[in-house]
Amino acid sequence: MFEFIKNHISEKIYTNLQEFDVKFDVDEARSYEFGDFATNAAVIIAKKRGVSPKEVADEIAALFEDDKYLEASVAGIFVNFRIREDVLKEFVNSSLESIEVSKLGLNKWHLEFGSVNPTGPVSLGHARQAAIGDTLARVLRFLGVDVVTEHYSNDAGRQVNLLTMSFIVRILEKKGENVALPEDAYHGDYLSEFASRLLEQDEDLLDMAQNGGFEGDWKVVFDIAQNLDMEFLSKVAGLLGDNSGEKKENAEKGDVSEEEMFREKFELLKNFIVSVCRGWILQTFKRFRVTFDKVFSEKTLHLSGALKEVFENLQKAELVYFKDGAYFLKTTEFGDEKDRVLIRSDGTPTYFLSDLAYHLDKYRRGFDYYITVLGQDHHEYAQRLAIGLKALGIEADKFKVVLHQFVNLKEGGKVVRMSKRSGKFVTLDELMNKVGVDPIRFFFVSKSNNSHIEFDVELAQSQTTENPVYYIQYVHARICGIERKLTEKGIVLETAFDGKLDGIKRHLVWQLIKFEKALWLVLNSLSPHHLVSWLMETADIFHKLYTEVKVADNPEYWPLFALARKYIAQGLDLIGVEAPERM
């Protein structure tokens, strides 16, 4: 409806005034008092013609004298439009059937978000990323887009080796060994807990691992854990290349098969603990009402030779050179300030190379757009990635990165520093335990992506009733309450609207029409907060209407309430927040 009327206005002006080469705006009027829509066409066209804006404004207004949908009025240099009452009524009655919005068409979009190293719990930063990504996915789907959501799991490389090493240390601790956790290891308590549960053969831990993709033999993992010793740990340390000075001399002498066996054990342990962490992460996201169509493992790219292929393609294109023992990509040829390493001097691929392989994989799966939601700290990386994609010769402008600012946690008026490796942070699970899902999902998408968020834990706990999310949910609960009450009394509720649409009642209908505008704003900015603004405004108008119109005495207004509930429920669903029937 919104987009339809908008187009109707501009088309009518273009067609009748024949000003094809000017660009003017048609949008919602600045204030509801002025009208529903407004255009600045008069001032733009007047300037071009060299006449007064008033003259053109009158001309435009005259065009709409017998318009089917609108009545126009001139206010200074603007022309304002009001939708006719019968058109509004028609909107109400058809929307009671189903909410219709202009669709985007048959686009296929790929959305990647909530991608995290499977090395620990979900942090608040990732939670914001997931809330944004999931809301975008829901909105896009509502707009008719074919969406695939994907979680990319960085389960290869040094970080997961470090994780495994930390896990081994924790197991040894449980077995009574006197070991210290290295500085750069993962210090969170969860690994210690997982170690205990593994040694106790806790079935729930196995479940978690299997949810995270573990397919190995659980008994074997248990055996390995049982028989871990300090020697094993020292071999692991060598594997990490921590002490680069003492490159393994034992490799020369050591029994090859023994070395292979050690490797195998290490890989299995790694596979297990990585799967546990990934299962945990996915479980947390699920609780946060975020699910993914696909979980993509970085490791599979290494195993399939995808990295090698990308590297060789770049080599063939003569974009790679060898220097200081490492292979560099000539990103400077594409505007980067310096060239980037693809393969390190120790022969291992960088994250950059595997990420290029990952994006090529996405590209080959064939989408119209590829969205990646990342924290603001990745902004420079995002640019480099775009450059890398150009080097690969794929359509880089189909890839869009949505950056969001951080979540700062405040406790006692102080900003809490969060770091995963130190284990000092508040996790999404903990926060959900404290305040529930709804306030968090709501809060994380209620500000623009570019805006920093200050999350005050105490405030969230102590003042939950003052959270705006309840203001919106209360609309839904109130309407459900009325319906219950009236139905109990045996009052038959109207299913079609034919009352008078004036004052606040008309304002509400207009607000519901603007739902479509809010969705398109989300689409164009890829920032979900516009939808929350709409929800707030809608709740505001509804609560006013509620005090003004007593449906019990005026049952003819019931369809307006029913419609408000429908829209509020839809809006809340799109941001992943529940619409309760009572509060």
Add this chain to the structure above:
RNA sequence: GCGCCCGUAGCUCAGCUGGAUAGAGCAACGGACUUCUAAUCCGUAGGUCGGGGGUUCGAAUCCUCCCGGGCGCGCCA
């Protein structure tokens, strides 16, 4: 030093593809529950839109400089 983002009411933030008196929530103050849930409503108060300059008929919005804050500038991911 370079790059990205931010600076709007006491607090947290909308508004930024230029337009008509700058908005909301919270906090403050004063009212409204024998009436569909007061987790609500009505009212009051609160702003040189960080600062200077520029473009324009018109700037919170665009350009530029300055000040202040966050983040990033690895053969980490």
